[in-house]
Amino acid sequence: MPGLYYEQFHVGQIFKHAIRRTITESDNVWFSALTHNPAYLHIDEEYCRTQSEFGQRIVNSGFTLGLMVGITVGDTTLGTTIANLGWDEVRFPKPLFHGDTIRVETEVLEMRASKSRPNQGIVIFAHRAYNQKDELVAHCKRSGLMMKAPT
Template sequence: MSKEIYFEDYEIGFYRDSTGRTITETDIVIHAGQTGDFYPHHMDAEWCKTQEFGQRIAHGTLIFSVAVGMTAGEINPVAFSYGYERLRFIKPVFIGDSIRVRATIKEKKDSPKRPNFGIVSELVEVFNQRNEVVLACEHLYLVEKKNA
């Protein structure tokens, strides 16, 4: 689906929530294969028993990637992803944890380089099944202005 949402139409404080998704061992194995990150924190169950968390943890980059996909919905032909800032892996995510995402419009400002566009900042928070924030970042959008 496609829907035009111009810079002026974004409202500070507006948020959207995703549905949930359970992180599986398969997710971790596939991500390790795609990235080459086979560190024991993700792959070695016996070694992890001797470490602080006592079990394997999902790659932070896996949780970030899944969260980005969970927030993808309507296509906005007048907005483009401009990048992500302040990415933090706050708590570990374990095999069997279920995550959900909340994306909240945090800030709007004019683009310093493109006067016909504005920059919209969206706070992205990933929660586990205990409602703890496990990942947070800011997603920046470059969005066309109506009267450009």
């Protein structure tokens, strides 16, 4: 299985995820529709061209967050996570637009063994997404409840 067990992580470890993704208009419109988000900034090109500071639609931040975290799963938690405990300090310093390509890096910030679950531990990850210009477009901390290696 590609995910790592709790003991295979260490504080300061950095993953430069190989998967990159170009965001399409379909990604943005479908995600906005599926989540019932009618914000003009995501679905109305004419509004954005004439009334927004960006001059075009911006990618739904919920999609950006989900994609950023999703890209990290194969290298870190696939098959070895018990639960995603939460996302903290979620920020979007620059918008993404249709046609932008993102890459993601993950850093292990903290680790602690679970006191109530002896076969599990908590890992806190920092995920950072960059566009094709190497501009930071999203970042967050994510807490994962991870399996310890079977004995």
